[in-house]
Amino acid sequence: MGTIRDKVAIIGMGCTKFGELWEKSVDDLITDATYEACEDAGIELKDIQAAWLGTVFSGHTALSLSSPLKLNYIPVTRVENMCATGTEALRGAAYAVASGACDIALAVGVEKLKDTGGAGVPPANVLGRSTMGTTGTELELSPPAMFANLAVRYFHRYELAPDVGKMLLAEIAVKNHHHGSLNPKAHYQNELTVEQVLKAPIVAPPLGVLDCCGISDGAAAAIVTRASLARNFRNDPIYIKSLAVSVGPSRDPISQGFDFTHIEENVRAAEMAYAEAGIKDPRKALSVAEVHDCFTIHEMLVYEDLGWSKRGRAAEDIEAGTFTLRGELPVNTDGGLKCFGHPLGASGLRMQYEVYLQLQEKAGPRQVKDPRLGLTHNLGGAVWGGISCISITGNELSKR
Amino acid sequence: MVGITSFEAYIPAYRLSRDEISRAWGTRSMGGERAVAKYDEDSLTMAVAATLGCMKRGQQTADGLFFASTTSPYKEKQAATIMAAAADLPREARTADFTDSLRAATIAMNSAADAVKSGTADNIIVAASDCRMGGGKGQFEQLFGEGAAALAIGKENVIASIEGSHSVFSELLDMWRLEGDRFTHAWEERFIITEGYLKTMQQVISKVMGKYQLRPKDFSKVVYYAPDRRSHSSLARGLGFDLQAQIQDPLFDSIGNTGTAALPVMLVAALDEAKPGDLILVANYGDGAEALLLKVTENIKGFDRNQKMTEYLGRKIPISYERYLDWRDLVPLQEFARPESRPPSITCLWRESKSVLAFYGTKCKACGTPQYPPQRVCASCQSKDQFEEYKFSHRKGEIFTYTLDYLTSNKESPAVVGMVDFEGGGRVMCEVTECEPSEIKVGMAVEMCFRKLGQKGGIQNYFWKARPVP
Numbered sequence: 001m002g003t004i005r006d007k008v009a010i011i012g013m014g015c016t017k018f019g020e021l022w023e024k025s026v027d028d029l030i031t032d033a034t035y036e037a038c039e040d041a042g043i044e045l046k047d048i049q050a051a052w053l054g055t056v057f058s059g060h061t062a063l064s065l066s067s068p069l070k071l072n073y074i075p076v077t078r079v080e081n082m083c084a085t086g087t088e089a090l091r092g093a094a095y096a097v098a099s100g101a102c103d104i105a106l107a108v109g110v111e112k113l114k115d116t117g118g119a120g121v122p123p124a125n126v127l128g129r130s131t132m133g134t135t136g137t138e139l140e141l142s143p144p145a146m147f148a149n150l151a152v153r154y155f156h157r158y159e160l161a162p163d164v165g166k167m168l169l170a171e172i173a174v175k176n177h178h179h180g181s182l183n184p185k186a187h188y189q190n191e192l193t194v195e196q197v198l199k200a201p202i203v204a205p206p207l208g209v210l211d212c213c214g215i216s217d218g219a220a221a222a223i224v225t226r227a228s229l230a231r232n233f234r235n236d237p238i239y240i241k242s243l244a245v246s247v248g249p250s251r252d253p254i255s256q257g258f259d260f261t262h263i264e265e266n267v268r269a270a271e272m273a274y275a276e277a278g279i280k281d282p283r284k285a286l287s288v289a290e291v292h293d294c295f296t297i298h299e300m301l302v303y304e305d306l307g308w309s310k311r312g313r314a315a316e317d318i319e320a321g322t323f324t325l326r327g328e329l330p331v332n333t334d335g336g337l338k339c340f341g342h343p344l345g346a347s348g349l350r351m352q353y354e355v356y357l358q359l360q361e362k363a364g365p366r367q368v369k370d371p372r373l374g375l376t377h378n379l380g381g382a383v384w385g386g387i388s389c390i391s392i393t394g395n396e397l398s399k400r
Numbered sequence: 401m402v403g404i405t406s407f408e409a410y411i412p413a414y415r416l417s418r419d420e421i422s423r424a425w426g427t428r429s430m431g432g433e434r435a436v437a438k439y440d441e442d443s444l445t446m447a448v449a450a451t452l453g454c455m456k457r458g459q460q461t462a463d464g465l466f467f468a469s470t471t472s473p474y475k476e477k478q479a480a481t482i483m484a485a486a487a488d489l490p491r492e493a494r495t496a497d498f499t500d501s502l503r504a505a506t507i508a509m510n511s512a513a514d515a516v517k518s519g520t521a522d523n524i525i526v527a528a529s530d531c532r533m534g535g536g537k538g539q540f541e542q543l544f545g546e547g548a549a550a551l552a553i554g555k556e557n558v559i560a561s562i563e564g565s566h567s568v569f570s571e572l573l574d575m576w577r578l579e580g581d582r583f584t585h586a587w588e589e590r591f592i593i594t595e596g597y598l599k600t601m602q603q604v605i606s607k608v609m610g611k612y613q614l615r616p617k618d619f620s621k622v623v624y625y626a627p628d629r630r631s632h633s634s635l636a637r638g639l640g641f642d643l644q645a646q647i648q649d650p651l652f653d654s655i656g657n658t659g660t661a662a663l664p665v666m667l668v669a670a671l672d673e674a675k676p677g678d679l680i681l682v683a684n685y686g687d688g689a690e691a692l693l694l695k696v697t698e699n700i701k702g703f704d705r706n707q708k709m710t711e712y713l714g715r716k717i718p719i720s721y722e723r724y725l726d727w728r729d730l731v732p733l734q735e736f737a738r739p740e741s742r743p744p745s746i747t748c749l750w751r752e753s754k755s756v757l758a759f760y761g762t763k764c765k766a767c768g769t770p771q772y773p774p775q776r777v778c779a780s781c782q783s784k785d786q787f788e789e790y791k792f793s794h795r796k797g798e799i800f801t802y803t804l805d806y807l808t809s810n811k812e813s814p815a816v817v818g819m820v821d822f823e824g825g826g827r828v829m830c831e832v833t834e835c836e837p838s839e840i841k842v843g844m845a846v847e848m849c850f851r852k853l854g855q856k857g858g859i860q861n862y863f864w865k866a867r868p869v870p
Contacts, residue, residue, distance in 0.1 A: 134742065134748055135745070135749050135756050136745075136749070136853065139817065140809065141803070141817060141829075142808065144805075144807065145807065145808075145817065148803040148804070149801045149803045150801075152801045152803065156842045201806075202806060203806045204804055250779075251779035251780070253819070253827065253828075253829050254771045254775070254779050254826065254827060254828070255769055255771060255825075256800075256821050256825060256826070384829075
């Protein structure tokens with residue numbers, strides 16, 4: 001099997017502030033993120049030869065990208081993979097330049113969820129099903145309730161007392177909010193205390209409001225080119241080491257194999273990504289990681305799914321501060337979904353934006369030491385039939 | 401010989417005490433309690449529960465299903481077909497709704513008996529069920545209860561033979577609902593009881609006793625409908641029966657007046673205690689009256705009476721009056737501010753009716769894994785189209801993990817949802833009903849029940865849920 005390792009470089013990125021952007025339209029967000037990325041890459045919009053748009057609910061077809069930007073008759077594609085949509089857009093653009101079909105491609109992710117007049121995203125019942133007609137008997141479950149299944153079973157399996165388990169989850173929220181407090185682009189820039197998290201209203205036990213990421217508006221964009229051309233644009237391009245996506249067969253909710261204490265798609269995507277990037281010991285090799293902390297329990301499982309903590313023992317690493325900004329492997333240094341909120345189509349590229357800044361050592365007060373390799377991770381779909389997307393990028397070409 | 405071949409009642413688990421109603425309104429309490437169908441139950445789902453119980457107890461199927469109710473979910477559209485599909489009856493089964501009369505259950509029983517006698521059917525299940533409502537502060541709100549009963553009428557393995565019957569009709573507007581009325585109306589009580597109920601019942605019971613030359617003391621049990629407790633005992637006294645020794649408890653204190661289901665529920669309770677040779681007088685009232693003579697056979701000895709009605713009545717969950725108001729949509733509520741899901745497609749429901757209504761999945765012939773919903777490609781071994789039908793509705797399961805969803809659009813928050821692992825394989829994530837949030841546990845034993853999902857897209861949708869094994 002071929003590899004994308006070191007074939008593609010990111011030469012420019014842009015990211016809007018995330019939040020309740022009442023005064024901005026979807027088109028505004030696309031325009032702001034794209035122009036910032038072009039400026040960062042030192043190119044003009046007309047230099048872009050192909051483009052990918054990732055959005056779940058905020059657009060339809062490639063016209064949602066070409067129209068606001070007035071892209072001139074170039075190939076444009078819209079992609080959708082639920083919460084993994086942003087990374088999917090980057091994957092499309094990266095594969096296009098890697099194939100040689102074009103030299104410069106654009107990936108934009110956008111979502112505007114705050115114009116609906118209601119809180120939350122549509123129920124997860126129709127994931128993977130036609131929206132043109134259903135029996136109406138599908139279970140409607142809110143996203144936090146879906147993830148709470150994991151917490152209930154994880155606590156049961158590893159015999160964590162409910163208050164102990166809830167405390168561990170709270171630590172994750174507190175960590176991410178501390179990181180977010182250092183980030184002017186985050187939706188929420190406030191610090192949290194463990195007590196605040198523990199006392200927040202329950203939405204799906206053990207998850208309280210502060211175990212959940214917010215819903216927000218935002219967009220992020222990336223310009224990619226072939227690695228061999230990257231230095232024509234800038235001295236510090238970021239190289240793609242791997243782009244892995246693992247899509248589950250959704251057998252977990254119908255056959256009794258699924259243990260509800262891990263996400264198999266995460267494990268498979270990580271295996272693919274580490275193999276493609278040539279990483280043997282990810283906990284040591286990675287300098288920084290942006291993972292899908294839609295709910296604190298998922299970040300906890302990710303520590304294990306991605307091979308950083310031993311099975312059933314993420315608690316030890318949480319308690320040791322392994323994943324804090326000054327820890328062994330800082331996770332969600334920008335504040336994560338927890339502080340950025342989760343505009344579905346934008347999140348993957350927003351994560352990439354943070355890793356890009358970190359690898360260029362431009363992350364200011366959030367900067368990790370001696371960065372080499374960074375990882376982003378999204379989980380789309382349901383916990384029992386998911387789409388796990390991982391990117392690994394680095395600031396050097398591998399020595400071969 | 402034609403008669404009852406199986407029987408079962410279904411009484412919802414929830415109870416509203418009449419003192420609780422009087423607390424809310426400051427009115428006089430009738431005492432006792434009434435059964436309340438949960439918001440995910442209606443006459444149809446209760447009748448399905450009784451029908452499935454009847455088929456299970458009698459270890460039988462049926463070639464006909466008659467639904468008797470004054471509260472069918474549809475005004476135009478048969479309910480019995482939905483029930484027959486849920487009970488997985490053969491396509492050739494005859495179905496009918498007997499509606500609008502409180503006497504519908506015995507009318508349906510007579511029609512079933514006639515069909516069996518004539519040889520056009522072998523075993524017809526009559527399922528009677530009602531969810532009538534009385535207006536707030538009124539006596540019917542306290543008096544009425546909700547429940548269902550199913551009686552199979554056939555000629556093989558008859559438990560209680562129908563020895564005779566007599567019917568009269570009488571045109572008297574005593575109780576009614578017009579199109580669109582939610583609550584039952586009634587004319588002045590003294591008139592409708594003395595001139596209507598008592599006279600008509602005395603007439604039909606005297607007539608059937610005269611016709612078969614029977615005296616009051618010949619009956620082991622007398623089972624009859626009455627609108628309320630007082631008229632029930634008046635009738636017994638008027639006819640010379642021994643209230644203590646002969647009369648079946650009308651269950652007003654524990655269930656309430658369950659409308660068309662009242663008489664069949666009482667009959668199930670009587671048959672639960674019956675002995676071979678017992679002669680039972682059955683009389684029903686509503687737009688006239690009907691009397692039936694039943695003789696209990698030796699077959700009652702072999703009949704499964706492990707779970708009797710009385711035990712059903714022991715399983716109860718008390719609810720507040722406010723909760724009752726909410727369940728019945730009797731108060732306008734704050735709109736729910738979350739994204740709405742789409743209404744069901746009737747085409748999709750038709751295409752998947754066997755899995756939706758009868759809860760069929762598939763079992764892989766290559767690797768033996770049961771799975772729901774039906775698959776084309778096996779979730780375990782990926783064989784294509786190597787499946788046989790596999791029914792999940794009667795299987796027991798266990799909660800593998802669960803979630804309490806406070807962001808639900810359900811009537812009550814949090815929604816209790818569990819991942820059910822079935823005995824013999826297969827799993828389904830579904831709602832767990834009749835389970836308070838604090839009760840659900842990993843490893844809890846559950847069974848499946850047929851429930852109402854609510855109205856969306858102008859139709860009444862039904863599906864299966866889990867509930868704790870009582």
